[in-house]
Each structure stands twice: as structure tokens, then as C-alpha cells.
Amino acid sequence: MSTPLLISTWSFSLPIIEVEFPKLAAAGTALDVVERCARVAELDESIDSVGFGGLPDREGRCTFDAAVMTSPPESGAVCGIERHRHPVSVARLVMEQTEHSMLVGSLADDFADEHGLPSQTILSESAKLKWEAWKQTNTPPIPPPLLDDGTGELFGSHDTIGTLAIDAGGAMAGSCSSSGMAWKVPGRVGDSPIIGHGLYVDPLRGAATGTGHGELISGICGSFLIVELMGRGASPEDAIHDTLARLAECWPLKKEHQVAFVAITPEGKYAAGSLRPGFKYAVCDVNQQVVLDPTVVLHS
Numbered sequence: 186m187s188t189p190l191l192i193s194t195w196s197f198s199l200p201i202i203e204v205e206f207p208k209l210a211a212a213g214t215a216l217d218v219v220e221r222c223a224r225v226a227e228l229d230e231s232i233d234s235v236g237f238g239g240l241p242d243r244e245g246r247c248t249f250d251a252a253v254m255t256s257p258p259e260s261g262a263v264c265g266i267e268r269h270r271h272p273v274s275v276a277r278l279v280m281e282q283t284e285h286s287m288l289v290g291s292l293a294d295d296f297a298d299e300h301g302l303p304s305q306t307i308l309s310e311s312a313k314l315k316w317e318a319w320k321q322t323n324t325p326p327i328p329p330p331l332l333d334d335g336t337g338e339l340f341g342s343h344d345t346i347g348t349l350a351i352d353a354g355g356a357m358a359g360s361c362s363s364s365g366m367a368w369k370v371p372g373r374v375g376d377s378p379i380i381g382h383g384l385y386v387d388p389l390r391g392a393a394t395g396t397g398h399g400e401l402i403s404g405i406c407g408s409f410l411i412v413e414l415m416g417r418g419a420s421p422e423d424a425i426h427d428t429l430a431r432l433a434e435c436w437p438l439k440k441e442h443q444v445a446f447v448a449i450t451p452e453g454k455y456a457a458g459s460l461r462p463g464f465k466y467a468v469c470d471v472n473q474q475v476v477l478d479p480t481v482v483l484h485s
């Protein structure tokens with residue numbers, strides 16, 4: 186347990202947070218750092234569930250969701266962005282430049298235009314080719330369970346980036362960015378941009394972010410529940426365990442369902458957990474820069 190602390194979902198995020206951690210440890214703010222981490226993933230075409238390179242819906246249209254949060258009154262989110270490659274930055278603009286907390290669809294794109302963000306194609310050529318290949322198979326839009334072998338290579342299509350940070354001044358922030366589920370029904374929004382579902386930050390109680398099947402996470406307000414349990418005295422590990430157990434109690438789980446969370450306390454304790462094996466996460470603090478297996482795996 187120590188601060189500053191930077192923690193993020195999936196092993197592909199280690200090189201990203203390794204670059205950002207020194208800035209967090211110096212004068213960087215937690216909010217700037219979590220935004221930048223998401224922005225790097227959003228431009229990495231090899232990550233097929235975040236930003237450019239993200240897989241489209243069943244009609245071949247790509248849409249992005251993202252959120253940022255520093256406290257219950259300070260959050261911003263966008264759903265269904267179709268023309269901007271950095272939904273996390275649009276989410277931050279919503280938080281900082283409006284009285285609101287969420288904008289959706291083409292009107293969120295218009296808002297990003299008004300703030301000078303460049304309008305661009307967001308469907309990459311490789312994502313389009315994958316969609317065309319999927320169209321031929323006519324299989325349902327349910328991705329296989331994701332396996333992370335720790336090298337940054339992912340197998341499956343659940344790789345939302347959720348990042349949590351505590352800076353040198355003790356301020357906490359989180360970001361979450363996703364292109365959602367591959368081959369989804371057009372208009373579908375997952376947990377990632379919904380405050381309390383894919384992301385929740387409360388400086389008095391802690392922070393949590395999730396990845397995996399958004400419908401499962403949303404059904405139990407997963408990130409809020411973890412933070413609430415920590416606020417009532419649970420360790421991050423126990424809070425994640427109890428949240429995954431609640432999820433398993435509520436849902437008739439299918440073998441392809443996967444959900445994972447990372448969580449931190451204001452003091453810098455942290456943990457991660459997943460419904461099934463295969464999830465990994467990355468941690469940077471003054472003592473280590475590592476990819477770790479989650480301490481909690483509900484169904485091994």
C-alpha cells in the first residue's frame with residue numbers, strides 16, 4: 186500500500202501506465218494522468234475494444250463510450266460517439282465545461298466539434314475487415330471469454346481500459362473507455378460510460394472500475410457497490426469478492442460471461458478480481474511496475 190498509485194485493467198496497460206507514473210509522482214494530477222492513459226489506448230489500433238481499432242456493431246458502425254470521475258459531484262461521460270477518436274477527452278469536457286454529467290450520440294459529437302476536437306473516421310480498416318469476416322459467419326454477438334497471457338496480447342474481445350490514480354497530493358481520479366461489445370445491437374451502451382457501473386470514484390471511500398460483459402456489471406451497479414462496501418469497512422479484495430458473488434447470485438451465468446474489477450482505497454490499498462480466470466491488471470507505485478493476477482477469481 187502506497188501513494189501515488191496508478192492501476193489499470195489488462196496487461197496491455199502496463200507500458201502505458203509505466204510512462205505516466207513518473208508524471209503522477211511528480212506534479213501531474215490524477216485526472217490528467219487517467220485521461221492520458223485512456224487516450225493512448227484509444228489510439229492503439231491493436232486494442233480492439235477501445236477507441237480506434239475498436240470493433241463495430243452488427244451493422245459495421247463503430248461507437249465509443251467513456252467516462253471520467255474525480256468525486257460524486259465531478260463526473261463526465263459520453264455514449265455512442267461516432268466521429269471523435271478520444272471519447273475520454275469529450276467526457277472530461279462534459280465534466281468541466283457543462284452543468285451536466287452525460288451526453289449521447291451525435292449530439293455528443295457536435296459538442297466535441299464545438300470544443301474544437303477533430304472530427305475523424307473512427308472505424309479502422311482492420312476493424313472493418315474483422316467485421317466483414319464476422320458477417321460471413323453469422324454467429325451471435327457474444328464474444329468468447331477473454332484470456333490475457335500477460336504479454337499484452339489478448340484473446341477475445343473484452344479489453345476496456347479502466348484506470349484509477351492517486352496523485353502525490355492525494356487526489357483521486359478514474360477513467361474508463363470502450364468501444365463496447367463487438368457486433369452489438371446498434372445503440373447498445375454498456376457499463377463503461379455509466380457512473381457507478383463501469384467507474385466510480387469517491388475520494389472518501391475509494392474507487393473502482395470494471396471490464397467485461399457490461400450488462401452484468403450494470404445489473405448490480407458494480408463499481409458503485411465495490412466503493413460502497415469499501416466505505417463500510419471492507420478491504421478492496423473483499424469488496425470485489427462480494428460484488429462478484431452478488432453478480433453470480435443474480436445472473437444465470439453463461440460460460441462466455443467474464444467480468445473483472447480493480448479497486449483502490451484512498452490510502453492506496455488495491456486489489457483486483459474476476460468472475461473467471463484469464464484477467465490481469467497492471468500496477469505502478471514507488472516500489473513496483475508490474476502485471477498481476479487478480480487475488481479474487483470467483484469461478485476457477
Ligand code: SD4
Nearest residue numbers: 234343345365375397399
Ligand atoms: C461493455 N464493459 O461495453 C464494456 C466492454 C468491455 O469489450 O469490457 N469490452 O460492456
